[in-house]
Amino acid sequence: MTTASATFLNLPADKRERFIAAALEEFASHPYDTASVTRIVAELGIAKGSVYQYFKNKFGLFEYLVSLATEREMEWHEQHPADPGLGFQDRVRAMVVSGLSWALLEPRWARVGLRAMEQSKEPRLQALRKMQLETGHAYTVGMLTEAVARGEIRGDLDLELVASFVGSMFTGGLMDALTRQSGVELSDLADDPDLGRTLSELHLERVVDGALVLIMQGLASR
Amino acid sequence: MTTASATFLNLPADKRERFIAAALEEFASHPYDTASVTRIVAELGIAKGSVYQYFKNKFGLFEYLVSLATEREMEWHEQHPADPGLGFQDRVRAMVVSGLSWALLEPRWARVGLRAMEQSKEPRLQALRKMQLETGHAYTVGMLTEAVARGEIRGDLDLELVASFVGSMFTGGLMDALTRQSGVELSDLADDPDLGRTLSELHLERVVDGALVLIMQGLASR
Amino acid sequence: MTTASATFLNLPADKRERFIAAALEEFASHPYDTASVTRIVAELGIAKGSVYQYFKNKFGLFEYLVSLATEREMEWHEQHPADPGLGFQDRVRAMVVSGLSWALLEPRWARVGLRAMEQSKEPRLQALRKMQLETGHAYTVGMLTEAVARGEIRGDLDLELVASFVGSMFTGGLMDALTRQSGVELSDLADDPDLGRTLSELHLERVVDGALVLIMQGLASR
Amino acid sequence: MTTASATFLNLPADKRERFIAAALEEFASHPYDTASVTRIVAELGIAKGSVYQYFKNKFGLFEYLVSLATEREMEWHEQHPADPGLGFQDRVRAMVVSGLSWALLEPRWARVGLRAMEQSKEPRLQALRKMQLETGHAYTVGMLTEAVARGEIRGDLDLELVASFVGSMFTGGLMDALTRQSGVELSDLADDPDLGRTLSELHLERVVDGALVLIMQGLASR
DNA sequence: GATGAATGAGGGTTCATTCAT
DNA sequence: AATGAATGAACCCTCATTCAT
Numbered sequence: 001m002t003t004a005s006a007t008f009l010n011l012p013a014d015k016r017e018r019f020i021a022a023a024l025e026e027f028a029s030h031p032y033d034t035a036s037v038t039r040i041v042a043e044l045g046i047a048k049g050s051v052y053q054y055f056k057n058k059f060g061l062f063e064y065l066v067s068l069a070t071e072r073e074m075e076w077h078e079q080h081p082a083d084p085g086l087g088f089q090d091r092v093r094a095m096v097v098s099g100l101s102w103a104l105l106e107p108r109w110a111r112v113g114l115r116a117m118e119q120s121k122e123p124r125l126q127a128l129r130k131m132q133l134e135t136g137h138a139y140t141v142g143m144l145t146e147a148v149a150r151g152e153i154r155g156d157l158d159l160e161l162v163a164s165f166v167g168s169m170f171t172g173g174l175m176d177a178l179t180r181q182s183g184v185e186l187s188d189l190a191d192d193p194d195l196g197r198t199l200s201e202l203h204l205e206r207v208v209d210g211a212l213v214l215i216m217q218g219l220a221s222r
Numbered sequence: 223m224t225t226a227s228a229t230f231l232n233l234p235a236d237k238r239e240r241f242i243a244a245a246l247e248e249f250a251s252h253p254y255d256t257a258s259v260t261r262i263v264a265e266l267g268i269a270k271g272s273v274y275q276y277f278k279n280k281f282g283l284f285e286y287l288v289s290l291a292t293e294r295e296m297e298w299h300e301q302h303p304a305d306p307g308l309g310f311q312d313r314v315r316a317m318v319v320s321g322l323s324w325a326l327l328e329p330r331w332a333r334v335g336l337r338a339m340e341q342s343k344e345p346r347l348q349a350l351r352k353m354q355l356e357t358g359h360a361y362t363v364g365m366l367t368e369a370v371a372r373g374e375i376r377g378d379l380d381l382e383l384v385a386s387f388v389g390s391m392f393t394g395g396l397m398d399a400l401t402r403q404s405g406v407e408l409s410d411l412a413d414d415p416d417l418g419r420t421l422s423e424l425h426l427e428r429v430v431d432g433a434l435v436l437i438m439q440g441l442a443s444r
Numbered sequence: 445m446t447t448a449s450a451t452f453l454n455l456p457a458d459k460r461e462r463f464i465a466a467a468l469e470e471f472a473s474h475p476y477d478t479a480s481v482t483r484i485v486a487e488l489g490i491a492k493g494s495v496y497q498y499f500k501n502k503f504g505l506f507e508y509l510v511s512l513a514t515e516r517e518m519e520w521h522e523q524h525p526a527d528p529g530l531g532f533q534d535r536v537r538a539m540v541v542s543g544l545s546w547a548l549l550e551p552r553w554a555r556v557g558l559r560a561m562e563q564s565k566e567p568r569l570q571a572l573r574k575m576q577l578e579t580g581h582a583y584t585v586g587m588l589t590e591a592v593a594r595g596e597i598r599g600d601l602d603l604e605l606v607a608s609f610v611g612s613m614f615t616g617g618l619m620d621a622l623t624r625q626s627g628v629e630l631s632d633l634a635d636d637p638d639l640g641r642t643l644s645e646l647h648l649e650r651v652v653d654g655a656l657v658l659i660m661q662g663l664a665s666r
Numbered sequence: 667m668t669t670a671s672a673t674f675l676n677l678p679a680d681k682r683e684r685f686i687a688a689a690l691e692e693f694a695s696h697p698y699d700t701a702s703v704t705r706i707v708a709e710l711g712i713a714k715g716s717v718y719q720y721f722k723n724k725f726g727l728f729e730y731l732v733s734l735a736t737e738r739e740m741e742w743h744e745q746h747p748a749d750p751g752l753g754f755q756d757r758v759r760a761m762v763v764s765g766l767s768w769a770l771l772e773p774r775w776a777r778v779g780l781r782a783m784e785q786s787k788e789p790r791l792q793a794l795r796k797m798q799l800e801t802g803h804a805y806t807v808g809m810l811t812e813a814v815a816r817g818e819i820r821g822d823l824d825l826e827l828v829a830s831f832v833g834s835m836f837t838g839g840l841m842d843a844l845t846r847q848s849g850v851e852l853s854d855l856a857d858d859p860d861l862g863r864t865l866s867e868l869h870l871e872r873v874v875d876g877a878l879v880l881i882m883q884g885l886a887s888r
Numbered sequence: 889g890a891t892g893a894a895t896g897a898g899g900g901t902t903c904a905t906t907c908a909t
Numbered sequence: 910a911a912t913g914a915a916t917g918a919a920c921c922c923t924c925a926t927t928c929a930t
Contacts, residue, residue, distance in 0.1 A: 007910070007911095031255065031341055033255055034343060036902080036903070036904090037903080037905085038903065047911060048912085049906085049907085049912055049913060050910085050911060050913095052904090052905070052906080053910070053911070058904065058905090119253050119340055120256075121251065121253070126409075133398070137398075137402070153441045154441065157441070158432055160399075160403075164396075164402060165391045165432070165436055168390045168395030168396075168398060171394065172393065173386050173388075174386075174387075174390075176390060177382075177386035177387065181382075207383065210379075210387070214384060214387055214440070215440060216440045216441050216442040217440040218436070218438045218439040219369075219375045219437055219438050220374070220375065220438040221376040229892070232892090258920075259920085260920070268894080268895090270896075271896070271922090271923080272895080273922095274923075275892085279921075279922075475785055478699045478700075478787060480923080480924070480925090481925060481926090482923070482925080485892095490891090491892050492891085492925090493890065493892060494889085494891075496927080497889065497890070563697050564697060565695065565697070577842070591885075596886070596887065597886065597887055598885065598886070601880070602876055604846060604847075605876040606876070606885070608842040609835050609839040609840075609876070611842065612834045612838035612840075612842060613831045615834075616834035617830050617831040617834030617835065618830075620799070620833065621826075621827050624803075624830060625826075625827075651827065657823070658823070658831055659880075660884045660886040661886060662881060662882045663813075663819045663820065663882055664819065664820070665819060665820040665821075672913095676913090676914095702899075702900090703900065704898070713916045713917055714901085714918095715915070715916060715917070716915060717900095718901065718902075719913085724901090892928100892930100893928095893929095893930105894926105894928095894929105895924105895925105897923105898922100898923085898924080899923070899924085900921100901920080902919085903918090903919080905916085906914105907915095908912100908913105908915105909913095
């Protein structure tokens with residue numbers, strides 16, 4: 001399943017973590033295509049060959065980091081579970097706020113997670129991107145279906161379509177809104193984690209609520 | 223204003239167009255950072271030095287292509303003007319449909335236009351991206367403001383926020399939805415323009431209407 | 445004799461002078477090998493081919509500039525002739541001060557003159573350098589011979605040797621001393637002529653006198 | 667301290683020396699700006715990338731060669747120490763003769779050492795040049811100060827000034843004199859080491875003595 | 889007489905990957 | 910298991926010079 005070799009997984013913990021930290025830093029601050037294995041080993045002061053003992057190639061390393069990022073985000077969500085009694089709107093709010101909180105807390109990991117969604121000619125990266133999109137989409141459709149069943153959402157909509165739009169709002173739209181509100185480029189967060197404090201949760205909740213109102217009520221005047 | 227040298231602009235039309243076609247092909251199919259001047263000249267069978275007679279550097283060439291792409295899209299819109307009497311919803315629909323029609327017609331150009339929005343370490347590219355985002359955002363806010371004035375949209379919303387969300391829906395969301403409905407990866411359109419026919423305008427309008435209903439009415443059951 | 449074509453010499457004066465100014469600027473601020481014909485024509489906005497209509501090649505242009513520099517320096521000296529009654533020491537002082545004054549007045553021309561003395565693999569440049577050295581050396585030997593004849597300088601010295609040493613003092617040594625005294629890099633003079641004012645003639649004469657005392661009296665304590 | 671990578675320093679001696687020899691040859695026969703990494707690897711028949719495993723860049727390689735040159739000269743001087751009881755004049759003579767002997771013995775190394783003093787637009791080279799000049803100047807001033815203290819040199823002189831002039835005599839002036847006496851261009855020595863034999867030490871000492879007499883006694887007739 | 893497009897070799901530099909040790 | 914030297918293709922870019930117009 002994992003793309004890391006047994007060699008890597010059996011490494012002494014500190015060595016392994018130092019390696020991960022350096023690779024994380026590199027892929028957080030450069031798109032996949034321009035991230036450099038050479039820079040990673042230079043930073044670490046280890047042999048270049050080691051990377052290829054730990055991972056099949058550059059892409060394998062990247063894949064591994066992305067899987068770690070996903071794993072970390074999942075763990076975070078599990079540790080901050082939403083109240084199962086919550087309605088659709090509150091549940092979405094809780095999830096999104098939780099996700100953003102994590103991104104502010106571990107901006108480098110969040111950034112690497114997003115790298116998997118960027119454009120590239122590398123076909124394996126495109127495939128990865130497709131898979132990630134699919135997972136997210138399926139999850140959203142699931143949530144919407146439940147909400148329809150509970151009567152919270154009207155039943156006359158094509159949920160596949162809705163999921164696409166809702167998904168984009170909570171990724172692209174939210175990011176854009178946050179950037180505009182705070183003046184902080186999210187891509188700079190990874191380089192300077194302190195910026196995260198600027199984006200207090202208050203700010204964050206206000207923006208999320210804006211999205212939710214829009215989604216639930218629509219723009220039309222009554 | 224333009225980033226192409228007089229040398230380039232005075233080139234015989236066929237030569238100039240052959241060059242543009244090759245450069246377009248390259249930047250449509252690779253992100254800026256990995257697009258290659260070397261490949262372009264190899265494809266054309268011309269000397270590498272020529273590129274630098276035509277443009278200051280790789281970025282200048284890219285900038286020029288992006289400006290051409292924008293120009294072409296503008297021209298298209300001007301040739302398919304929306305009825306000025308249209309209300310907000312119909313006007314948005316007309317615009318979006320028109321934009322997507324163009325993208326299907328000239329997928330390579332559309333792709334290059336989008337390249338300007340991609341992530342990169344190249345600072346000039348980031349600046350370009352920022353500018354483009356700003357322009358689009360301002361335009362959306364303007365349209366929303368007018369709609370509020372005409373009473374088509376309720377007045378209790380933070381239009382800056384709304385613009386971010388609406389914007390993301392009509393870029394990311396729409397793309398995602400279209401891809402899912404048609405099974406056609408938009409990134410493949412540039413490589414094989416024939417795929418565009420698969421996405422009939424009918425299809426397209428259906429998806430846009432889905433977005434508009436969502437935006438105007440919201441998800442909440444009445 | 446000259447290395448400029450008739451074409452160039454018959455050019456309208458303003459055009460010719462504009463060309464010279466641009467070429468001067470280029471060769472004053474870059475060593476011969478790295479000076480660029482491309483930059484010159486770019487600065488001027490003229491056709492590259494013109495340069496090769498005016499001069500055989502890059503070296504021809506350089507040679508011409510050097511000859512102009514020499515010519516200008518000669519003219520300056522002729523306009524500030526030393527009193528023929530002056531003894532050796534005063535005559536040298538007058539000459540050196542006059543030469544440096546010129547260099548401060550026309551630093552770009554002075555710089556180009558010195559370019560001919562720099563190292564390069566270009567064989568024609570080496571030859572030029574040799575010629576210039578020879579001229580200067582012969583002149584110095586001449587002056588020394590006269591001084592010996594007049595009894596101002598003792599007759600037991602190998603004047604060829606002395607000329608080498610005196611020559612180096614009034615080129616390298618003087619430059620070094622001036623730089624140290626004033627803090628002004630002479631190579632920066634060409635870029636920013638205003639610096640010249642820092643090096644008032646007073647300063648200059650003091651340094652020259654230092655050299656002359658040394659040359660005439662020697663270091664030895666009596 | 668050193669600018670060579672561990673990779674380079676751990677290379678098998680023969681390989682390392684072959685590399686140094688080729689780089690030395692290149693930088694001895696071309697000024698920094700026109701020296702070519704490409705030529706070096708072509709000569710050696712190794713991959714271009716290797717150079718950049720060994721050194722950060724072209725300048726790093728150059729810097730390393732210059733430091734080796736300095737080191738070699740220092741070692742030579744240490745192996746031919748001047749009698750500490752010597753007076754100023756004899757000490758200078760010994761030093762200069764020793765330095766020139768080395769230059770004749772290892773002309774390529776001497777040439778590379780001098781390359782650091784040449785003009786260039788490369789700012790790092792200018793800085794290097796400045797540093798070297800400063801070191802030499804300080805050393806000369808020191809020697810002069812001691813000589814004054816010992817009463818060998820008169821005390822009414824500005825030693826800073828004197829150092830500039832004396833310095834130039836023993837670099838530029840001496841070179842010029844030697845070239846004239848022997849007919850051998852010092853720049854050709856590096857290409858054809860055999861020429862060195864032409865310049866016997868006798869010749870050399872005669873020239874140095876010429877300079878010393880001039881410096882100590884001056885030109886003025888008594 | 890002036891133009892300026894085309895050339896193509898050359899510049900320094902970075903890269904992911906391999907493989908013998 | 911770890912090393913790290915070697916590769917060589919690819920990168921963007923600059924150059925002096927030519928020659929048809």
